[in-house]
Amino acid sequence: xxxxMIILYSSIIIFVIGLYGLIAHRNxxxxxxxIELLLNAANLNLVNFAHRTALENALQAQILTLFSIALAAxxxxxxxxxFINLYRxxxxxxxxxxxxxxxx
Amino acid sequence: MLFVEYAWLVPLIPILLSAITLLIGKRTPREGGYFxxxxxxxxxxxxxxIAYEVATNNLYxxxxxxxxLTIGDAKLYFSIxxxxxxxxxxxxxxxxxxxxxxxxxxxxxxxxxxxxxFAEMLLFVGSMLILVMAADFLFLFVGWELVGVCSYLxxxxxxxxxxxxxxxxxxxxxxxxxxxxxxxxxAYLYYKFGTLDILELNSLAPGLDLxxxxxxxxxxxxxxxxxxxxxxxMAWLWDAMEGxxxxxxILHSSTMVKAGVYLVLRAYPIISASPDTLLFVAxxxxxxxxxxxxxxxxxxxxxxxxxxxxxxxxxxxxxxxxVGGYAPGYLHLISHAFFKALLFLCAGSVVHMMxxxxxxxxxxxxxRYMGGLYRPMKITALTMLIASLALAGIFPLSGFWSxxxxxxxxxxxxxxxxxxxxxxxxFLTAFYIMRLxxxxxxxxxxxxxxxxxxxxxTEKEYHLHESPPVMTVPLIILAGMTIILGGIIPLFKKSFAxxxxxxxxxxxxxxxxxxxxxVEFHPLVKGFAFEIVxxxxxxxxxxxxxxxxxxxxxxxxRLAIDKLVSSGVGRILYKILSEKYGLDKLYLLLSETLxxxxxxxxxxxxxxxxxxxxxxxxxxLGVLTAKVSDLFDRYIIxxxxxxxxxxxxxxxxxxxxxxxxxxxxxxxxxxxxxxxFLVLGFFAPGYIxxxxxxxxxxx
Numbered sequence: 001x002x003x004x005m006i007i008l009y010s011s012i013i014i015f016v017i018g019l020y021g022l023i024a025h026r027n028x029x030x031x032x033x034x035i036e037l038l039l040n041a042a043n044l045n046l047v048n049f050a051h052r053t054a055l056e057n058a059l060q061a062q063i064l065t066l067f068s069i070a071l072a073a074x075x076x077x078x079x080x081x082x083f084i085n086l087y088r089x090x091x092x093x094x095x096x097x098x099x100x101x102x103x104x
Numbered sequence: 105m106l107f108v109e110y111a112w113l114v115p116l117i118p119i120l121l122s123a124i125t126l127l128i129g130k131r132t133p134r135e136g137g138y139f140x141x142x143x144x145x146x147x148x149x150x151x152x153x154i155a156y157e158v159a160t161n162n163l164y165x166x167x168x169x170x171x172x173l174t175i176g177d178a179k180l181y182f183s184i185x186x187x188x189x190x191x192x193x194x195x196x197x198x199x200x201x202x203x204x205x206x207x208x209x210x211x212x213x214x215x216x217x218x219x220x221x222f223a224e225m226l227l228f229v230g231s232m233l234i235l236v237m238a239a240d241f242l243f244l245f246v247g248w249e250l251v252g253v254c255s256y257l258x259x260x261x262x263x264x265x266x267x268x269x270x271x272x273x274x275x276x277x278x279x280x281x282x283x284x285x286x287x288x289x290x291a292y293l294y295y296k297f298g299t300l301d302i303l304e305l306n307s308l309a310p311g312l313d314l315x316x317x318x319x320x321x322x323x324x325x326x327x328x329x330x331x332x333x334x335x336x337x338m339a340w341l342w343d344a345m346e347g348x349x350x351x352x353x354i355l356h357s358s359t360m361v362k363a364g365v366y367l368v369l370r371a372y373p374i375i376s377a378s379p380d381t382l383l384f385v386a387x388x389x390x391x392x393x394x395x396x397x398x399x400x401x402x403x404x405x406x407x408x409x410x411x412x413x414x415x416x417x418x419x420x421x422x423x424x425x426x427v428g429g430y431a432p433g434y435l436h437l438i439s440h441a442f443f444k445a446l447l448f449l450c451a452g453s454v455v456h457m458m459x460x461x462x463x464x465x466x467x468x469x470x471x472r473y474m475g476g477l478y479r480p481m482k483i484t485a486l487t488m489l490i491a492s493l494a495l496a497g498i499f500p501l502s503g504f505w506s507x508x509x510x511x512x513x514x515x516x517x518x519x520x521x522x523x524x525x526x527x528x529x530x531f532l533t534a535f536y537i538m539r540l541x542x543x544x545x546x547x548x549x550x551x552x553x554x555x556x557x558x559x560x561x562t563e564k565e566y567h568l569h570e571s572p573p574v575m576t577v578p579l580i581i582l583a584g585m586t587i588i589l590g591g592i593i594p595l596f597k598k599s600f601a602x603x604x605x606x607x608x609x610x611x612x613x614x615x616x617x618x619x620x621x622x623v624e625f626h627p628l629v630k631g632f633a634f635e636i637v638x639x640x641x642x643x644x645x646x647x648x649x650x651x652x653x654x655x656x657x658x659x660x661x662r663l664a665i666d667k668l669v670s671s672g673v674g675r676i677l678y679k680i681l682s683e684k685y686g687l688d689k690l691y692l693l694l695s696e697t698l699x700x701x702x703x704x705x706x707x708x709x710x711x712x713x714x715x716x717x718x719x720x721x722x723x724x725l726g727v728l729t730a731k732v733s734d735l736f737d738r739y740i741i742x743x744x745x746x747x748x749x750x751x752x753x754x755x756x757x758x759x760x761x762x763x764x765x766x767x768x769x770x771x772x773x774x775x776x777x778x779x780x781f782l783v784l785g786f787f788a789p790g791y792i793x794x795x796x797x798x799x800x801x802x803x
Contacts, residue, residue: 022771023772023775026768095766095767096767
């Protein structure tokens with residue numbers, strides 16, 4: 001088992017943990033963290049493959065990773081803002097509370 | 105520049121001014137009266153200029169053509185002609201119209217609706233000028249009908265009075281009877297020759313088969329009979345007295361009733377080509393002259409006496425034309441135009457004054473209320489005497505020469521019936537017109553005793569007075585014209601015949617001595633000569649006799665006419681005459697049974713059953729079609745639209761069950777989808793690549 005495969009497997013593990021966190025919990029903060037895990041698993045994959053290819057391809061992959069991290073930061077900021085409001089309205093930050101637009 | 109090139113302005117200006125008068129007449133002084141005088145005077149001045157120019161440059165037969173419309177190969181024209189016939193009529197019509205317009209200032213003063221009056225008078229004059237100047241039958245017919253419409257409007261000027269309204273209707277409908285025949289005659293000519301030009305048809309029509317030629321001639325003459333109030337289409341003219349007297353004056357002297365005579369003059373080659381038609385014209389004319397004169401004998405309405413006399417005098421003209429007296433007929437038309445206008449205007453002057461005494465439109469025209477008006481109304485009385493003597497045919501006034509010429513024409517043609525009818529009518533004419541004059545101006549005013557009898561009025565002082573100068577000056581001018589014509593006619597009789605011959609010579613008709621057209625007569629006419637004494641002596645004798653009898657009966661009262669008519673044969677005769685031979689009753693009967701009971705009922709049945717049936721059938725068909733299309737619309741079109749809607753709705757209803765609003769379930773679905781594709785890719789890789797290919801993404 002070489003280095004690449006190890007990183008790949010750990011990436012899968014992180015991804016599956018994130019997926020589980022996303023599906024199994026309704027707490028908004030937990031879901032936000034789980035999404036962060038999903039993103040980071042993908043980032044890890046990108047960096048892993050970039051490491052093993054030629055320089056110009058590697059640069060593209062690494063720039064994409066940096067974008068992804070920036071995106072994750074933005075998403076976290078917006079997400080936190082929404083969830084704080086959610087908490088203010090319902091007293092809890094659980095996403096299934098916000099179902100008022102659904103037709104009964 | 106030639107004035108004759110602007111001849112079309114002669115009828116156009118009065119018609120334009122008529123429209124202007126109607127629009128702004130109310131705001132001008134005399135309520136449009138000045139427009140009336142201006143329009144007529146313009147026509148007069150231009151006519152005089154044209155006449156002078158045509159005479160000096162010998163431009164007779166000048167034509168100006170305006171294409172009205174083109175239908176395929178057929179072209180319809182409005183064309184006017186300035187020739188021997190039209191130029192004289194233009195002068196007469198516009199001169200008399202001008203005088204009557206001036207007279208109207210006084211006569212119609214203070215009437216309601218004056219702008220309408222002047223507008224209609226102007227249109228009347230303009231349309232008569234169209235009729236006179238028209239060079240083809242279509243344009244002539246336009247003028248012909250316009251004259252009819254205007255006389256309808258003017259006779260019914262006081263349309264609020266029922267007799268006036270019904271008289272107007274009667275005039276319109278009776279003349280229309282003649283017009284139908286005339287139109288049929290014209291239509292046949294157009295069908296046969298493809299042209300409406302009168303001058304062309306005048307030379308073409310005599311080439312027709314004699315039977316058809318007679319029929320066409322008689323049909324055209326029946327049109328003239330309607331307009332000129334000849335027997336039996338005459339009953340409208342005495343009812344037409346319900347209009348203002350000025351209207352009667354213009355209608356009788358120069359416009360409406362002269363149109364028929366003018367038509368016969370204009371289409372003379374067509375009419376004279378058949379001896380039968382000529383005989384018809386002569387007999388109708390002389391018979392009308394006679395019976396109209398007899399009706400006038402017993403009439404007490406001053407205007408109606410004059411109406412009968414017009415019918416009678418037009419009968420003279422027609423009789424003259426029927427026996428070939430072309431120039432005498434026209435001559436009598438000219439002299440009659442002046443003295444008849446004068447008679448009516450004098451009668452108007454009398455009626456105008458009488459109205460202030462009796463305050464009733466009917467009684468103010470009744471001669472039984474008049475009498476002794478000579479002293480207060482000297483001008484009216486004297487001018488009326490001149491006109492009456494002219495009508496009676498007394499030397500040396502205009503009527504003497506023209507009536508003499510007519511009777512001479514009858515003698516020359518050798519027609520005994522026409523001759524004796526006309527001679528006896530000359531006696532009757534002199535009698536009834538002097539009866540009118542004596543009853544009006546002689547003796548004492550009878551209004552007070554008549555009114556006292558009927559209305560129990562107290563006797564009061566009447567303010568008898570002459571009419572204002574605006575009315576008497578036209579009277580004096582017309583009286584002067586009558587006297588002057590009396591002096592001119594004998595001098596120019598021969599050159600007048602030669603002048604008119606210029607029109608007829610194109611058609612191979614020559615005018616011989618005395619203006620007799622050289623035409624073929626019916627065999628009935630032959631073999632009569634009465635040359636023991638000259639014609640003028642006979643007719644003068646009869647006329648003087650008539651005047652003497654009238655004098656004895658109504659001035660000196662030595663001849664007890666009342667006794668004569670109150671017993672035996674006299675009473676029956678009086679009854680027949682005052683009932684107008686039952687002509688009015690006959691008309692009523694005809695219109696009631698024929699028009700009302702038969703034709704209108706048949707028309708009503710046809711309308712209710714056939715026309716309505718067709719209309720209703722079409723409507724029902726429409727409803728049926730609408731119903732079918734409604735069903736199609738409702739079930740097929742709406743079905744498709746609703747079907748799409750329902751399908752989408754049920755699909756959406758089914759689909760929305762998975763949209764529960766719980767994020768975790770969506771994520772689960774994504775994961776399940778991803779796993780599905782992973783498995784699919786694992787077990788069937790070709791399937792994935794075929795999807796990719798189908799999407800058009802090259803690997």
